[in-house]
Amino acid sequence: MNFIITAAQKAVLELYSTEVxxxxxxxxxxxxxxxxxxxxxxxxxxxxxxxxxEQTANEIGAYLQDNVAEVTGFNVVKGFLNLSLxxxxxxxxxxxxxxxxxxxxxxxxxxxxxxxxSSPNTNKPLHLGHVxxxxxxxxxxxxxxxxxxxxxxxxxxxxxxxHICKSMLAWQKWGNGETPESSGLKGDHLxxxxxxxxxxxxxxxxxxxxxxxxxxxxxxxxxxxIKAAQHMLQQWxxxxxxxxxxxxxxxxxxxxxxNVTYKTLGVDFDKFYYESNTYLLGxxxxxxxxxxxxFFKKEDGSVWIDLTADGLDQKLVLRADGTSVYITQDxxxxxxxxxDFGMDESIYVVGNEQDYHFKVLFLIxxxxxxxxxxxxxxxxxxxVDLPNGKMKSREGTVVDAxxxxxSMVATAREKTVELGKINDFSEAExxxxxxxxxxxxxxxxxxxxxxxxxxxxxxxxSIDFQGHTGPFIQYTHARIKSxxxxxxxxxxxxxxxxxxxxxVELEMIQQLAKYPEELAIAAKAYxxxxxxxxxxxxxxxxNKFYHEVPPIVKTExxxxxxxRLNLCKKxxxxxxxxxxxxxxxxxxxx
RNA sequence: GCCUCGGUAGCUCAGUUGGAUAGAGCAACGGUUUUCUAAACCGUGGGUCAGGGGUUCGAAUCCCUUCCGGGGUACCA
Numbered sequence: 001m002n003f004i005i006t007a008a009q010k011a012v013l014e015l016y017s018t019e020v021x022x023x024x025x026x027x028x029x030x031x032x033x034x035x036x037x038x039x040x041x042x043x044x045x046x047x048x049x050x051x052x053x054e055q056t057a058n059e060i061g062a063y064l065q066d067n068v069a070e071v072t073g074f075n076v077v078k079g080f081l082n083l084s085l086x087x088x089x090x091x092x093x094x095x096x097x098x099x100x101x102x103x104x105x106x107x108x109x110x111x112x113x114x115x116x117x118s119s120p121n122t123n124k125p126l127h128l129g130h131v132x133x134x135x136x137x138x139x140x141x142x143x144x145x146x147x148x149x150x151x152x153x154x155x156x157x158x159x160x161x162x163h164i165c166k167s168m169l170a171w172q173k174w175g176n177g178e179t180p181e182s183s184g185l186k187g188d189h190l191x192x193x194x195x196x197x198x199x200x201x202x203x204x205x206x207x208x209x210x211x212x213x214x215x216x217x218x219x220x221x222x223x224x225x226i227k228a229a230q231h232m233l234q235q236w237x238x239x240x241x242x243x244x245x246x247x248x249x250x251x252x253x254x255x256x257x258x259n260v261t262y263k264t265l266g267v268d269f270d271k272f273y274y275e276s277n278t279y280l281l282g283x284x285x286x287x288x289x290x291x292x293x294x295f296f297k298k299e300d301g302s303v304w305i306d307l308t309a310d311g312l313d314q315k316l317v318l319r320a321d322g323t324s325v326y327i328t329q330d331x332x333x334x335x336x337x338x339x340d341f342g343m344d345e346s347i348y349v350v351g352n353e354q355d356y357h358f359k360v361l362f363l364i365x366x367x368x369x370x371x372x373x374x375x376x377x378x379x380x381x382x383x384v385d386l387p388n389g390k391m392k393s394r395e396g397t398v399v400d401a402x403x404x405x406x407s408m409v410a411t412a413r414e415k416t417v418e419l420g421k422i423n424d425f426s427e428a429e430x431x432x433x434x435x436x437x438x439x440x441x442x443x444x445x446x447x448x449x450x451x452x453x454x455x456x457x458x459x460x461x462s463i464d465f466q467g468h469t470g471p472f473i474q475y476t477h478a479r480i481k482s483x484x485x486x487x488x489x490x491x492x493x494x495x496x497x498x499x500x501x502x503x504v505e506l507e508m509i510q511q512l513a514k515y516p517e518e519l520a521i522a523a524k525a526y527x528x529x530x531x532x533x534x535x536x537x538x539x540x541x542x543n544k545f546y547h548e549v550p551p552i553v554k555t556e557x558x559x560x561x562x563x564r565l566n567l568c569k570k571x572x573x574x575x576x577x578x579x580x581x582x583x584x585x586x587x588x589x590x
Numbered sequence: 591g592c593c594u595c596g597g598u599a600g601c602u603c604a605g606u607u608g609g610a611u612a613g614a615g616c617a618a619c620g621g622u623u624u625u626c627u628a629a630a631c632c633g634u635g636g637g638u639c640a641g642g643g644g645u646u647c648g649a650a651u652c653c654c655u656u657c658c659g660g661g662g663u664a665c666c667a
Contacts, residue, residue, distance in 0.1 A: 028606085039609095121667090356662050419627090450604090465629055467614085467629090468603080472629065482627060484626095537604095546630080546631085
């Protein structure tokens with residue numbers, strides 16, 4: 001559409017003898033209720049024309065119609081100049097650009113970006129909140145790849161700490177040697193079970209101590225179980241062989257469980273970092289900060305940074321006893337990651353509860369003069385809430401990832417069987433399809449929402465398979481594939497001679513042509529949501545077209561048929577690759 | 591208290607650097623299949639864009655302010 005802007009600039013120059021910036025020419029797609037395809041909003045131009053909006057629009061419209069071949073007509077509504085473009089313009093756009101082999105394929109840009117996501121704790125299974133994180137992280141990675149980046153996906157596993165010891169201790173005390181094999185439980189669920197048991201027993205102890213006269217605070221500190229867990233953490237840090245062996249065994253169960261879930265979700269990683277290897281990092285960075293005068297030491301020996309000048313607070317970076325806090329290790333880990341990969345950008349996919357933490361982390365790294373600090377980005381996303389509030393694993397109000405996936409797949413199975421369209425499929429093909437559709441529904445549901453917005457999930461209302469959903473788009477793809485196969489489609493270049501193109505086809509060409517720009521917009525905003533919504537619009541448009549156009553398969557061969565088949569093929573291609581970026585596979589049939 | 595992110599139809603969400611009468615889906619109601627997949631299509635009803643003020647030719651969008659909700663807030667991660 002750039003040629004319209006250029007032409008309009010020229011119109012203003014000739015009509016009103018003023019050279020104007022591109023930004024003065026405000027163009028947008030014409031709304032459905034008006035005639036035309038492109039609209040120039042002329043209000044900004046009236047400043048130069050010194051005429052009414054209507055008159056200005058009419059003058060520019062007349063000029064464009066006379067001087068630009070593609071402009072075949074215009075109409076003016078208030079300050080809006082609606083232009084009608086020639087059919088040949090759209091056919092050329094489609095044949096020369098959209099249909100070209102490299103359309104939507106962005107060449108490497110030579111930049112490397114790291115995406116850290118998932119980052120689970122190894123004391124409990126994944127829940128819906130983690131699912132949002134995983135899908136977002138994976139999808140953003142794919143989005144960046146599609147935009148020419150070299151992407152490194154990493155997972156920083158929180159595999160140590162007091163919460164892990166809680167599960168270990170509870171298992172030791174009440175587990176009777178239970179294993180995933182003996183219990184039939186998935187490893188992460190088994191360990192999670194003991195995490196919950198710990199909490200229950202711990203609460204009992206607190207109640208007991210309170211009855212014995214202690215305050216809530218005292219009781220929480222003095223309960224034997226928490227003391228035992230703390231002791232176990234010390235033993236772990238000291239490298240106690242028995243504790244380490246238990247830790248390795250139970251974490252192994254959890255990893256087996258996570259791997260199953262990751263595989264089902266279709267997410268993957270190029271490298272795993274483990275906090276058990278990184279938790280001591282960062283102390284060098286603290287020394288460096290002290291030497292540079294960025295940090296200061298208090299009388300008790302604790303180390304701080306003063307960020308009040310930046311509108312933040314003073315922040316502790318090292319405890320008085322010399323041990324690390326969360327941000328200490330994150331400082332060290334950030335350096336290690338950069339040393340490992342030397343990336344230009346680094347994205348942390350972490351919930352918005354840590355907004356402040358990352359603001360501080362990045363600011364500190366900047367103040368330390370790290371050259372790579374301004375390439376750091378916190379992709380912050382909103383919590384997944386239930387109708388009655390937040391999910392809490394210790395209170396059992398979580399939506400478990402594995403359960404949810406299983407129920408989505410079960411629903412996909414029910415609906416598919418009901419429709420009975422794949423009765424000739426083999427058992428394996430059916431199962432694969434149920435997975436595809438069930439996960440398609442789940443993934444689309446989570447990804448279509450702007451990441452930073454909180455997301456409400458109501459377990460009582462199942463996720464839809466109709467309307468603005470993943471399966472709707474998948475279905476559109478399957479429909480096209482079926483049509484192409486019946487038409488025995490072969491690619492052949494189209495010509496611009498074909499006339500009698502339908503309005504909906506013009507709309508589709510415009511929608512298809514936007515794809516590369518949509519990829520860029522989504523990547524720039526680190527937001528798969530806009531891509532998800534774009535694909536929905538495209539699918540919706542196709543279904544309208546499909547309904548309005550006379551049956552293509554039965555049409556006799558000719559320009560019209562070839563054009564429409566090409567249109568179908570390209571739509572299927574873009575749906576397929578766009579959905580792939582969302583981590584969703586579009587089936588050939590469903 | 592302070593910082594921060596949200597508030598758009600009954601519900602779930604779109605809404606581009608400020609542009610036309612604020613759009614979809616679900617739910618409700620009505621219609622479409624001897625035609626390429628009806629997980630589709632077409633139609634009807636449904637709005638104080640949280641409230642107020644301001645900037646502007648023009649505000650859901652920008653600024654100020656109030657209300658409501660989430661998150662954070664100096665030795666948890």
